[in-house]
Amino acid sequence: xxxxxFICHCGSNIAGTVDCASVAEQxxxxxxxxxxxxxxxxxxEPGQDAIIEAIKEHRLTGVVVASCTPRMHEPTFRRAxxxxxxxxxxxxxxxxxxxxxxxxxxxQANTNKSAELVRMAVAKLRLxxxxxxxxxxxxxxxxxxxxxxxxxxxxxxxxxxxxxVVMVEREPSIGGKMAKLDKTFPTVDxxxxxxxPRMVDVAQHPNITLHAAxxxxxxxxxxxxxxxxxxxxxxxxxWSKCTGCGLCxxxxxxxxxxxxxxxxxxxxxxxxxxxxxxxxxKAGIEKEHCRLFRTGKCGVCAKICPxxxxxxxxxxxxxxxxxxxxxxxxxxDLMDWTVYEEYGGGRYPDVITSLQYxxxxxASGPTGGHVKRPSDGREPQSVVFIQCVGSRDCSxxxxxxxxxxxxxxxxxxxxxxxxxxxxxxxxxxxxxxxPGKGYDEFTRRVQEEYRARYIRGRVSLVYPKGDKLMVRxxxxxxxxxxxxxxxxxxxxxxxxxxxGAPHLAEKxxxxxxxxxxxxxxxPKLKPVETNTAGVFLAGSCQGLKDIxxxxxxxxxxxxxxxxxxxxxMLESDPQIAQVNAGRCIGCGxxxxxxxFKAIQETEARGLPKVEVIETVCQGCGVCNATxxxxxxxxxxxxxxxxxxxxxxxxxx
Amino acid sequence: METIGLHxxxxxxxxxxxxxxxxxxxxxxxxxxxxxxxPMSFTYDYPVSRLMRFIQAGRKDLVLxxxxxxxxxxxxxxxxxxxxxxxxxxxxxxxxxxxCRAGKDGVYAVKTFWDAFVLSVNQHGRAHEAGLLAMYMFxxxxxxxxxxxxxxxxxxxxxxxxPHRIQGRREVAEIFRRFREGAADEEAVRSRxxxxxxxxxxxxxxxxxxx
Numbered sequence: 001x002x003x004x005x006f007i008c009h010c011g012s013n014i015a016g017t018v019d020c021a022s023v024a025e026q027x028x029x030x031x032x033x034x035x036x037x038x039x040x041x042x043x044x045e046p047g048q049d050a051i052i053e054a055i056k057e058h059r060l061t062g063v064v065v066a067s068c069t070p071r072m073h074e075p076t077f078r079r080a081x082x083x084x085x086x087x088x089x090x091x092x093x094x095x096x097x098x099x100x101x102x103x104x105x106x107x108q109a110n111t112n113k114s115a116e117l118v119r120m121a122v123a124k125l126r127l128x129x130x131x132x133x134x135x136x137x138x139x140x141x142x143x144x145x146x147x148x149x150x151x152x153x154x155x156x157x158x159x160x161x162x163x164x165v166v167m168v169e170r171e172p173s174i175g176g177k178m179a180k181l182d183k184t185f186p187t188v189d190x191x192x193x194x195x196x197p198r199m200v201d202v203a204q205h206p207n208i209t210l211h212a213a214x215x216x217x218x219x220x221x222x223x224x225x226x227x228x229x230x231x232x233x234x235x236x237x238x239w240s241k242c243t244g245c246g247l248c249x250x251x252x253x254x255x256x257x258x259x260x261x262x263x264x265x266x267x268x269x270x271x272x273x274x275x276x277x278x279x280x281x282k283a284g285i286e287k288e289h290c291r292l293f294r295t296g297k298c299g300v301c302a303k304i305c306p307x308x309x310x311x312x313x314x315x316x317x318x319x320x321x322x323x324x325x326x327x328x329x330x331x332x333d334l335m336d337w338t339v340y341e342e343y344g345g346g347r348y349p350d351v352i353t354s355l356q357y358x359x360x361x362x363a364s365g366p367t368g369g370h371v372k373r374p375s376d377g378r379e380p381q382s383v384v385f386i387q388c389v390g391s392r393d394c395s396x397x398x399x400x401x402x403x404x405x406x407x408x409x410x411x412x413x414x415x416x417x418x419x420x421x422x423x424x425x426x427x428x429x430x431x432x433x434x435p436g437k438g439y440d441e442f443t444r445r446v447q448e449e450y451r452a453r454y455i456r457g458r459v460s461l462v463y464p465k466g467d468k469l470m471v472r473x474x475x476x477x478x479x480x481x482x483x484x485x486x487x488x489x490x491x492x493x494x495x496x497x498x499x500g501a502p503h504l505a506e507k508x509x510x511x512x513x514x515x516x517x518x519x520x521x522x523p524k525l526k527p528v529e530t531n532t533a534g535v536f537l538a539g540s541c542q543g544l545k546d547i548x549x550x551x552x553x554x555x556x557x558x559x560x561x562x563x564x565x566x567x568x569m570l571e572s573d574p575q576i577a578q579v580n581a582g583r584c585i586g587c588g589x590x591x592x593x594x595x596f597k598a599i600q601e602t603e604a605r606g607l608p609k610v611e612v613i614e615t616v617c618q619g620c621g622v623c624n625a626t627x628x629x630x631x632x633x634x635x636x637x638x639x640x641x642x643x644x645x646x647x648x649x650x651x652x
Numbered sequence: 653m654e655t656i657g658l659h660x661x662x663x664x665x666x667x668x669x670x671x672x673x674x675x676x677x678x679x680x681x682x683x684x685x686x687x688x689x690x691p692m693s694f695t696y697d698y699p700v701s702r703l704m705r706f707i708q709a710g711r712k713d714l715v716l717x718x719x720x721x722x723x724x725x726x727x728x729x730x731x732x733x734x735x736x737x738x739x740x741x742x743x744x745x746x747x748x749x750x751x752c753r754a755g756k757d758g759v760y761a762v763k764t765f766w767d768a769f770v771l772s773v774n775q776h777g778r779a780h781e782a783g784l785l786a787m788y789m790f791x792x793x794x795x796x797x798x799x800x801x802x803x804x805x806x807x808x809x810x811x812x813x814x815p816h817r818i819q820g821r822r823e824v825a826e827i828f829r830r831f832r833e834g835a836a837d838e839e840a841v842r843s844r845x846x847x848x849x850x851x852x853x854x855x856x857x858x859x860x861x862x863x
Contacts, residue, residue, distance in 0.1 A: 342689075342733065388683075393735035430683045460689030460733050474684030479702050481693050 001126055004035040004060040005118060006051060007096075008042035008067035014101040019111040023066065023096075026115045030122045034058055043073050048080040055084035062086075062128065064121045066094040066114060087130035089574070089636055092121040116649060123648035127641045131574035136615045138224035138570050139324040141166065142561045145216055145504070148176020149547055150539025151329035152198050153554030154561075158327075159207035161562045166321050167202065168230055172213045173278035175199055176331050180261065180355060182362040182369075184547055185411040186442035192277055192364065199279040212280055217318065219507050220597065222616060223534030224324045224570045232317040235284030237271070241309035244281035246273055248301035248310065257289035259366065263356040265374065266366020271301045271310075276364055285310075325534045325561040328518060329554065330504060332495040332540040335390035335398060343389070343462045343491060349375040350469055351462060351489040354408060361415050371419045373488055376467065380487030383416050384471045385409045385427040386459045391494030392430065400515070402494035404546040406433045409492045410443045413452040425452040426484050428459050428473050436548070455482060462489055495544045508535050517543050528557040536560050575636040576617035577624060583631035584609045590623035590632050599623060599632075661710030669707050673746035679736040680704045686730035686740045696720040700730055700740060707743065716751040720744070722759035764791045774828045777821035781811045 005027040009015035020038040028036040035058040041047045042065050054060060063086065065077050070093045078088035094117040096110075104110050140163055144155045147169035159165045167174070178184075179199075181191035202208055217229040252269035259268040261275050270289035273281060283301075291298035292312060302310040334353060338346040350373050352360075363369035373380055387409055391402040406429065413425040432454075434440040446452045457474035464470075469486045497516030505512040510530040511519040518541050521529035528536050538557040539550040564570075577590075577599070586608025591599045598616035602609050610632070621634040630639055670677055687699040697719040698706070706715050715721070721744050730740035751758055768787040772779045789795050805811045 388735075392681075394679075394737050395733075395735050430681070457684035458688055458733075458735070460685050460729070472688060474686075474688035474699070474701060476682055476684035476687070476701055479687075479699050481687055481690070481699065 001032045001062050002034045002058065002060050003030075003032045003062045003064060003122055003125060004051070004054050004058060005030070005033055005037075005064045005122065006042050006047075006054075006066070007036075007038040007114070007118070008047070008065065009038060009040050010067060010097055010101075011041065014067070014097050017101045017105055017107055017110045018096060018114050019107060020114075022111050023114045023118060027064075027066075027118045027122070030119055032062075032126055033122060035060060042067050043076055048076070051077070051080050052084040055081065055086060060086070062090045062092075062125045064092045064094060064118060064125055066096045066118050066121070068097040069095050087132075089131040090125070090128055092125040092128070094118045094121040120645040120648045123644040124641045127638070127644055128636070131635055133571040133574050134614060135569040136224065136572055137568065138565055139226075139322045140164065140565050141321070141323045142565065143168065143216075143226070143228050143321070143323040143326045144329060145326065146176070146329035146331055146498075146539070146541070147171075147174030147202070147210070147212070148329060148331045148539060148550070149178045149195060149198075150331070150541075150550040150554040150557075151176070151327065152195075152202055153551045154327045154329060154536075154538045154558040155208055156198065156201055156205065157555050157558030158561055159205045161558070163207065163562065163565055165205075165208045166228075166230075166323060167208060167210050168214050168216055169210070169212045170215050171274070172235065172282070172284045173274045173280065174202060174210065174212060175275075175277070175279065177355070178547060179275065179277070180263070180358055180362075181408075182358045182365075183411060183415060185407045186436070186438045188411060188414065192362075196277045199277065203279045210280065211319065212282075213284060214319075216504065216507060219326070219509075221322075222596070222618065223532075223564070225615070226323045226326060226534065228321050228323055228326075230319045230321065232319060234314040234316050235282070236287070236290075236310060236312050236314050237283050237285065238309045238311050238314070239280065239282045241307040242282045242305075243307060243309075244273060244278075244283065245306065246283070247304050247306065248283050249273060251300050251304045253298065253300060254289050254291050257286060260286075262359045262366050263353065265352075265356050265359045283309075285312075324565045325536065326508065327536045327538055327554075327557045327561060328504065328508060328510070328530075328541055329538040329557070330498045330501055330541040332544055333498050334493045335396070335496045337389050337491055337493045339396055340389060340491075342460060343386070343489070348462070348464060348469060348489075349373075350380075350487065351491065353491055353493045354405070354412065355493070357412055357490045361412070361419065369419070371416065371488075378487070379420055379423075381420070381423050382468075382484065382486050383413075383423055383425045383488045383490060384459075384469075384484060384486040385413060385425060385490045385492060386471075386473075387427065387429045387492040388458070389491040389493045390496075391492075398494055398496065398515075400494075400544075401433060402544045403433070404544065405492040405494060406443065407436070407439055407546065409490075410434075410446040410452075412490065413446045414450050417450045417452070425450075426471075426486070427452055427454045428457060428471075429454060430456070430458060436546070457482070462486075495540065498541060501541060508532065510535050510537075517541065528553055528560055534564065572615055573619060575619040575634065576614060577612045577619070577621070577632050577634050579610055579612060580631045580633065581609050583629045585629055585631070586610065587628065589626050589628065593622045593626045595620065595622065656709070656711075658709070662712045663710060665712040665715075666707065666710050668750065669743060669746055672749065673739065673743045675738050675743050677704070677708050677738075677743070679738055680708065681736065683735060685733045685735060689729040689733050691727060691729065692723050692725050695723040700724070700744065703747075704738075704740065704743065707747070715747055716754050716756050718747075719759055721747045721751060722762040724748075761792050761794070764788060774825060776815040777818045777824040778816060780815035782813055783815060785811075 007020045007024045009020050024036045024038040039047050063081050074093050078091055081091045082088045096114040100110050100113050142158050142163050142165050144151045144167045155165045155167050178195050184191050211230055213235050214230050214232045217231040219228050221227040248271045249269045252271045254270035256267045257270045259266045271283050271285045273283050287293045344351045359365040360371050387405055390398050416425050432443050434443045447454055455475050457476045459473035461472040462469055469489055471486050472483045475482045501516045502512050510532050518537050520527050536557040538554040596616050596618050598613050599610050602611045623632045624634045684701045687701040690700055703720050724744045726741050728741040765788050768784050772784040
């Protein structure tokens with residue numbers, strides 16, 4: 001082999017603490033190296049051109065670049081050697097930036113280590129072989145998990161581009177958190193008026209199949225060809241017959257059931273259509289409230305239903321679907337604020353969450369849009385808003401800013417004045433965070449025009465006094481304790497990853513952070529990709545965000561899926577496992593450890609053997625490490641290649 | 653009002669409060685929750701959140717002369733409510749100790765009570781309430797403070813005329829002796845404290861998210 005070595009300075013990133021010229025000089029003496037040089041920026045256009053020139057001039061058959069992490073530029077250099085006519089796998093990279101120059105200051109030691117890493121790369125490259133990718137067809141269908149505003153946007157955009165879309169929503173209706181909101185900031189336009197048409201579009205779009213009251217049970221396969229199992233949970237109502245007439249909900253005797261859509265602010269029936277604009281507008285039985293399931297005696301809804309849709313014996317259904325790409329848009333939930341004993345821990349009926357307050361403000365809510373205290377139904381005169389409940393608070397392990405509470409609190413203070421012109425709002429805040437278009441003007445308007453009193457400080461105690469609540473906090477700008485009498489206290493409760501988010505992440509084989517939010521591929525450059533090919537993110541499941549950002553990310557995720565599925569064939573990575581049938585003894589250990597079910601039993605001349613399903617193998621190498629015979633080898637990372645690296649390092 | 657020169661921050665003072673209290677003061681983001689919940693705030697010259705700010709700004713004289721550090725009842729509501737898990741009461745206590753060492757007068761009545769308490773424990777191995785009260789009254793001239801409680805407490809044995817003779821009095825006295833000898837060397841104590849607690853302070857600083 002004729003090997004060329006290129007040592008990158010990366011400006012002063014590497015050259016600052018590594019003698020690149022010396023490394024190049026040492027590399028010239030390594031076996032098979034016929035050309036060695038140092039270069040200012042290997043990834044720059046002249047840098048790449050120099051590599052291509054050298055390949056042609058010195059008839060190189062292999063190239064080593066010692067520079068940064070392969071995560072960033074391995075694809076760059078592979079393309080460069082390919083342009084010069086070499087197979088892209090006759091290229092090796094030595095990481096002398098992240099692994100050397102950025103982590104040590106000793107020039108001599110760094111130079112030595114860099115030379116060692118180059119020596120290892122050369123030793124491996126000598127055993128590299130040409131590998132060629134295979135092509136496989138893609139399924140032009142996308143799965144969208146979650147029917148909130150982000151998922152809806154992603155689904156509509158993908159469907160409009162001609163892709164088939166399968167949407168899975170855990171709740172009986174799509175719409176997510178946005179459907180529960182009364183108005184949106186900073187325009188104070190009606191939330192369901194702008195979301196409603198989008199929800200209808202989802203229902204009516206010929207390319208979209210909606211599975212509501214369903215959850216993703218399992219995901220297998222790989223980019224372009226995922227196999228998804230969906231569990232359609234039993235609602236005890238046959239939705240193919242249900243017309244959404246609502247007769248059952250009127251006649252249901254269990255009228256005091258917990259109203260999930262209204263966040264417990266009112267009561268509803270046990271058979272329920274979540275809200276008037278629900279999509280799909282179908283009834284479903286909440287078994288924990290239903291008299292028939294609790295006492296065995298009732299059955300009113302089955303008798304009254306004009307289409308005979310109620311079926312108490314209905315079971316969960318399992319549906320399988322093949323998709324090429326997946327968009328996770330599972331949103332968020334509110335954190336459990338009852339850990340705050342100082343705010344009553346849930347014991348005072350007139351201390352409510354911001355989402356509950358939205359339902360009180362909403363015309364489709366339990367009070368028909370009249371703001372009434374939950375305890376006695378009186379109109380509140382003094383409303384106190386407390387921000388950062390469960391945000392920026394290490395004592396409850398929620399150190400992050402939820403990002404939208406400042407804005408929705410300002411909106412709710414405005415709406416309070418609109419609903420109750422004689423009322424006075426007080427807002428306890430720590431810092432007002434309003435970095436959006438028209439956002440800061442909005443928080444000024446609530447103070448200047450709507451006369452909400454903003455108090456900079458946290459609240460330490462809420463306690464009942466007669467039929468009112470006393471709120472004791474601090475005004476840090478005055479530097480004093482303050483107290484205010486409240487009829488209603490609204491907690492701006494922060495968000496957290498949706499219930500069960502980590503569990504779903506494991507099914508999708510994507511990573512999640514310490515708080516359960518899904519990890520994007522790169523915090524800046526890959527905001528909607530994940531590290532699993534074919535799986536994309538949209539909305540608050542990646543990190544809390546407001547409606548405009550969620551919609552933007554929904555569209556971005558759709559664009560990525562459309563791009564991926566615009567191709568008829570996808571290239572498979574040739575860095576996969578291969579079986580040497582002569583050595584294989586058919587013990588099957590590899591089959592049991594393979595996390596992708598990519599290995600299957602076979603037979604050769606009456607002897608048990610295994611074979612790799614090439615399109616399924618992800619090249620993780622677990623089988624390689626497990627095989628007692630060394631019969632199954634991961635291409636490009638064979639035992640011999642790795643041993644060559646070890647030997648190059650341990651030659652003294 | 654005077655203008656405060658930010659460059660005049662006493663960095664050594666900030667560091668010493670951190671070392672003595674084991675708390676990372678930079679974690680305080682001035683939300684005011686300590687002030688909001690403090691039941692003794694009405695007796696202070698500065699609310700406790702401003703005291704924290706003064707410490708962050710390295711205003712040594714102002715902090716060690718503050719009435720606040722003496723009127724604090726150490727109920728620890730502030731520490732309990734702090735969203736950044738700072739032991740605020742511990743920081744105030746550290747300031748109180750530093751004020752003593754710096755020879756500050758403090759609030760006479762409070763300091764006298766503390767001194768009387770410590771002296772009583774030194775002599776008897778535990779507090780001798782009657783003696784401690786007598787000493788406090790004698791030194792402060794507050795002869796009638798809470799005297800009305802005595803007739804109720806005496807028959808219940810809450811206050812004994814003679815000190816309790818507990819076991820280990822000598823050992824307790826020994827602790828006091830060792831402390832006095834060590835304390836004479838202020839520098840040695842400080843460096844010992846630093847060596848013991850630096851890890852806590854460093855650990856509190858280094859983590860992302862929550863400590």
